[in-house]
Amino acid sequence: MKHFTIFASRNDIDDIENTISDVFVKGYEIKRNEHDYFLKSKGLFSKHKVTIRVASEDTNPDYFATNIPGMMGFYDRIPFEDENLKGLVMTQISVLNTMLAIETEKDITDAQMQLFTGLLSRVGGIGFLPNGILLDQAGEVIVYPDGTSGPSNFRPHACTRKVLGPELTSEEGEQRKNRTIAFLSERGIPFIHGLPQLPPLEQCQFKTKEDIARRAVSLLIVIQFACDVAQGEDIHGSRDFFTGMLQKFGVEQDLTENERKLLQDEEPVMEEAVNISWQYEAYWALIWALGLVDTLDFPDRVCDCEYAIEVVSSCETFEQFLLKTSMRSKEQMMDEADRIYRLHWACVNSRIQGEEAPAGMNESIVMERRRGLFWIIGHRDEEWDHISMDT
Structure with a gap:
């Protein structure tokens, strides 16, 4: 041969x-x-x-x-x-x-x-x-x-x-990309210049503050149910309690297809529960965008789950939770989205090479942060359950 x-x-x-x-x-x-x-x-x-x-x-x-x-x-x-x-x-x-x-x-x-x-x-x-x-x-x-x-x-x-056609470039997108590359270079994290720009601000379909708040509250509640499933707790009692919480906050209509399926299945699938429980990290990106987390730390350790729960559980109504929030600027959200996009490439590249993710990153954290941030900026207008993870 x-x-x-x-x-x-x-x-x-x-x-x-x-x-x-x-x-x-x-x-x-x-x-x-x-x-x-x-x-x-x-x-x-x-x-x-x-x-x-x-x-x-x-x-x-x-x-x-x-x-x-x-x-x-x-x-x-x-x-x-x-x-x-x-x-x-x-x-x-x-x-x-x-x-x-x-x-x-x-x-x-x-x-x-x-x-x-x-x-x-x-x-x-x-x-x-x-x-x-x-x-x-x-x-x-x-x-x-x-x-x-x-x-x-x-x-x-x-x-x-191949998915989107030739890359659309802008000066804004190039500047953002270069800032991220400088961030990666300082930390010795690999990158490629060929990874496309994210679109400029005016081409993104940003979610509103209320959209993000509803997604955050409904997701957090389902995550708690998913954790109970994963830990072998009383499924029926847990389902009744968290269904009541969704109704209390008026967000039962804000569940995604996957979340609704997990909550309604008579015998929830363990793998699906574990996948949704990891979305604590996506939720963390949501409450960061709402001004409830000071910074999105480097994705090498899991978020503060106790605090993540407390920001919602300390409220009696959705309106009370919404009053606590203060939206970050679109520029800040785009910068974080670009950063997590290129960090994800570095994780995937290392995995393909059979190596550990660089700088101690956890790829699952990176992927869920990307889900949250890309949904917030309306990248390709994709739904929460179907945020593409191409690199």
Whole structure:
């Protein structure tokens, strides 16, 4: 086998040269000609030559227009034993816009394959072998040519450009992005310049103070029920009590679909309860926006749950709670949203590399903070249960 191809969904290929250099610099001399890279091993007795040809929808649109439909047809004909996995694979192929075609002079060695899968991990795509085997970005098999599932727990990834179209930029967005990058640089947290800007203020659909307050109160109450479920408490007694609390504050109509389901299920699903209990961190972002928390501390430790409960439990009515609040500026909320967005990228990048999140961050805290902040600014006008976590 002399060929290995990496496909990915990426906003751009600006960092590909540095990525190839990082992966191969120890063992190979690297020369570049436009989007082609020519690698020659540094060994004295055994010379190996490798060519890597890089293409994207921008540099070679005809290739993708012709070959992506062909690739979809190939995998559509494979009799997957897991139809859900087939759907995930087809979804991934549909958003591919970047290719790294690797060709070796001789059959690929085990050492070379380790380097190639390392490059796959860095690029963040899927690996295609000539026999039809698909690999995930960790090098695990997604599916074999006969349709048998591999060990990979595969989930598709689409860059924001494929989801939203070309990035819309603004001077305001660039300044905000640069401030965040300076914050990350000071703390030694990795980042990429290619992660898109968030939209300028006038393009966001900010929630009102009352919207945020209602979301905060209803969420906190459901979180308490979720915690009881997760801890094996009396479900029926807990449900009756917290349903009464929702009615007391007049926020029972402000529950999301997932929250309502958890509260109404005769036997709530433990995993769903745990997921909602983590939303304490999203709630913390809400009460920060309402001026009830002084600062959003670095996401390396959980919020103060006792205080989080007290800001609502000390009130007798929703109106009394609302009177305690004072909205932060839109600029402050956008700055925090941009910061958590780029911190989330750093967490995901480290996870892909098999490393701990940088600077002691907890990715679950980061994700829930992002949920709260992105909902507040109205990013893409997404609903609470469906805030996208793409990076």
